[in-house]
Structures are given as structure tokens and as C-alpha cells.
Amino acid sequence: MKFYSYILFFLLTSLGFSQAEETFDKANTAYADDQFDQAIQLYNSVLDEGLVSAELYFNLGNAYFKQNDLANAIFHYEKALQYNPADQDIKENLEIANTQTIDKVKEAPESNLKSVMYTITHALKLDSWALVSIILSISFGALMIFYFRSPSAKGKRRNFSFAILFLVLAIASVLFGRFQNQLQESQSFAIVFENQLPAFVEPNPRSDINFELNKGTKVSLGSTFRDYIRIELSDGSKGWVKISAIKKL
Known part of the structure; x- marks a missing residue:
């Protein structure tokens, strides 16, 4: 059945x-x-x-x-x-x-190392990094077999050197994929879906307004309080906006 x-x-x-x-x-x-x-x-x-x-x-x-x-x-x-x-x-x-959006938010300066790491880890998709690590691991295993079966010392050294190189690259690809996954899980973003959306100093419509946002602006999400959520722009500006005015990615 x-x-x-x-x-x-x-x-x-x-x-x-x-x-x-x-x-x-x-x-x-x-x-x-x-x-x-x-x-x-x-x-x-x-x-x-x-x-x-x-x-x-x-x-x-x-x-x-x-x-x-x-x-x-x-x-x-x-x-x-x-x-x-x-x-x-x-x-x-x-x-x-x-x-074409109204808001022109400048990117906050970041370290060269962080920028390089982000570029490398996002060069491939997560499943692509996994595939690369599998291929490199298989290549490492094959080279180790050739190492043990090689009749000459020169061949053993060559196969062993390449095997270590492939092993290092396999570990690196796993780490890059893991870093990309952790970055996606740790960061939460949303897009603004209202024009002239006030970002308050506190989660209260009676508090002062830090700035206003418009449709299409990307924001980083933080804590929530009642109907408000704390957001941060790429230039470091922060404020509280209505949850209903944004759409989480």
C-alpha cells in the first residue's frame, strides 16, 4: 500500500x-x-x-x-x-x-578585509560552494591514492603537494560557504513600501523624527516594539518605523 x-x-x-x-x-x-x-x-x-x-x-x-x-x-x-x-x-x-529611487543613501565605509571576504564568499551560490568542496575533496582522495601507488619519489612528492593544495582549497570552499550562510542568517533586511515614511527617535509617533524614507529603500532590521521596528540605513542612520510600511526580504 x-x-x-x-x-x-x-x-x-x-x-x-x-x-x-x-x-x-x-x-x-x-x-x-x-x-x-x-x-x-x-x-x-x-x-x-x-x-x-x-x-x-x-x-x-x-x-x-x-x-x-x-x-x-x-x-x-x-x-x-x-x-x-x-x-x-x-x-x-x-x-x-x-x-531611480528618491532616497540616495551612501554606504558606510568598511574595512578592505571585510569587503574582500564578502566579494569572495558571494562569488558563488551556497550549493555551488558545496559542489566545489565535494569535487576538491574527491580530487584530494584520488591524489592520495596516486601518492601511495606512485613508484618514484618525485611522483610521490608531486601527488602529495597537489593533494595538500586540493585539501586546503576544499576546506576554504566549505568555510566560504559557511560564512555566506551565517551572514545571511545574521543579517535581516527589508524594503520600504511607503513614501515619506517617518523614522522616529523612539517607537512612538509623538517622538522626534530622525529622517524620512521613501519607496524602494533597503534597510537593516533590528528589534521590534509593538507596531514599530528599529531600522538602520547603510550609512549608519537609525530610527523606528511602522512594521506595516516595510516588507522583509
């Missing part, structure tokens, strides 16, 4: 994926025909099925951008980068969208 249940589950899952793929193709066709409202509706229906990918978020961001909905465009570009941080097309479109 379990066997037939597994078969039924597999068939239903396959059917769901095929339907989602068909909907995705229809959305792409609608986008190509400049029917952006329909494309957005179809892309979102795929998301509602629980199927996500960098390509889906990227295409949805493009559709919103064509509708001049910068907040949603930036939000979905950022979501696409979470799934594929090395994609240059996503980065370029996100940069273009950010240039």
Missing part, C-alpha cells in the same frame, strides 16, 4: 511542477507581449505554489520595473540575489532600479 502511495505522491508532485512550469512559460510570453499586469499575476501564482528560483524573482522584478513599481522591483531583485548572489544581470538591474 505504501508503494502505491509513493507513486501517487510522485505523480501529484510531478503534475504540480509541470503546471507551474506551464504557468511560468505563460508569464514569460505575457511579459514578451508587454502584458506586464498579466505577467505579474502569473509569476505570483507560481510563487503561491511554493516554487521559487532566482530566475522567477528576477523576471517578476523586471515586470514590476516595467510598471514603474520600484519598491516591488527592488524587493524581487533582492530576493533573486539571495538565490543567486553571483548573477551579474540581477546586480545590474538592481543597480539601475536603485538609481
Whole structure:
């Protein structure tokens, strides 16, 4: 009985994926025909099925951008980068969208080491780092076999040197992937979905206003209090805004 249940589950899952793929193709066709409202509706229906990918978020961001909905465009570009941080097309479109936002927030200076580490760890996706570490580990094992079976001392030294190199690279790839994962888990961001959104000194609408934000601005999230959440901009500015005015990435 379990066997037939597994078969039924597999068939239903396959059917769901095929339907989602068909909907995705229809959305792409609608986008190509400049029917952006329909494309957005179809892309979102795929998301509602629980199927996500960098390509889906990227295409949805493009559709919103064509509708001049910068907040949603930036939000979905950022979501696409979470799934594929090395994609240059996503980065370029996100940069273009950010240039059209009202708020121009400068980046706070950071250390060269931190910048280099961020660039390296986000050069590949998490699953790509895992694949690289597996390939390097297998290569290390193969070279160690060649080391023990090599008849000459010169061959042993060469194989051992390469084996150590591949081992170091395998460990490094694991650490880079782990660092990227920890960075994503430790940092929480959101996109602002209101214009002239006041950022208060305290979580109280009667307190002083530090600054105002507009649609499309990316903020870092902190603690919450009732209907307010503490946010921080990339230049270090901080304040409290309404939770309902932002959308968490």
C-alpha cells in the first residue's frame, strides 16, 4: 500500500511542477507581449505554489520595473540575489532600479578585509560552494591514492603537494560557504513600501523624527516594539518605523 502511495505522491508532485512550469512559460510570453499586469499575476501564482528560483524573482522584478513599481522591483531583485548572489544581470538591474529611487543613501565605509571576504564568499551560490568542496575533496582522495601507488619519489612528492593544495582549497570552499550562510542568517533586511515614511527617535509617533524614507529603500532590521521596528540605513542612520510600511526580504 505504501508503494502505491509513493507513486501517487510522485505523480501529484510531478503534475504540480509541470503546471507551474506551464504557468511560468505563460508569464514569460505575457511579459514578451508587454502584458506586464498579466505577467505579474502569473509569476505570483507560481510563487503561491511554493516554487521559487532566482530566475522567477528576477523576471517578476523586471515586470514590476516595467510598471514603474520600484519598491516591488527592488524587493524581487533582492530576493533573486539571495538565490543567486553571483548573477551579474540581477546586480545590474538592481543597480539601475536603485538609481531611480528618491532616497540616495551612501554606504558606510568598511574595512578592505571585510569587503574582500564578502566579494569572495558571494562569488558563488551556497550549493555551488558545496559542489566545489565535494569535487576538491574527491580530487584530494584520488591524489592520495596516486601518492601511495606512485613508484618514484618525485611522483610521490608531486601527488602529495597537489593533494595538500586540493585539501586546503576544499576546506576554504566549505568555510566560504559557511560564512555566506551565517551572514545571511545574521543579517535581516527589508524594503520600504511607503513614501515619506517617518523614522522616529523612539517607537512612538509623538517622538522626534530622525529622517524620512521613501519607496524602494533597503534597510537593516533590528528589534521590534509593538507596531514599530528599529531600522538602520547603510550609512549608519537609525530610527523606528511602522512594521506595516516595510516588507522583509
